[in-house]
Amino acid sequence: MSAVADLLEQRRARLDRLGPHRAREAQLRGALLVDTRPAVNREAEGHIPGALVIDRNVLEWRLDPTSPDRVPEAHAHDLHVVLFCNEGYASSLAAAQLHELGLTRATDLDGGFRAWKAAGLPVTEPVPAP
Numbered sequence: 001m002s003a004v005a006d007l008l009e010q011r012r013a014r015l016d017r018l019g020p021h022r023a024r025e026a027q028l029r030g031a032l033l034v035d036t037r038p039a040v041n042r043e044a045e046g047h048i049p050g051a052l053v054i055d056r057n058v059l060e061w062r063l064d065p066t067s068p069d070r071v072p073e074a075h076a077h078d079l080h081v082v083l084f085c086n087e088g089y090a091s092s093l094a095a096a097q098l099h100e101l102g103l104t105r106a107t108d109l110d111g112g113f114r115a116w117k118a119a120g121l122p123v124t125e126p127v128p129a130p
Helices: 003-012 020-028 039-045 056-063 090-100 112-118
Strands: 032-035 081-084
Touching (some): 003 090, 020 081, 020 112, 039 112, 056 090, 081 090, 081 112
Parallel strands (some): 032 081
């Protein structure tokens, strides 16, 4: 096993990862879905309605309730946050990092945006290339 695969397995062991339908249910109950995908992927593949877009490189600063640079939605450490990337790899590592900041209900979408879309859940249409 590669070192990164081992790291991913260790970090995922801390998470209650949600499949697409469970993530949708969590969203409907008030969980904050956070899209960490690069803009190029969001433009090419669409968005999950209601998801907050936060670039991965500033994620911790925006979701830390004690940070002066937090988003308004990041009001408490017990916030239920469901991160997603393209396929659910980077989001697992990011969710585990949020645990380090005290966001113990942070998790990720198993299979990422692509699993959500494949499950037939709501997505916006991609932006056509110019």
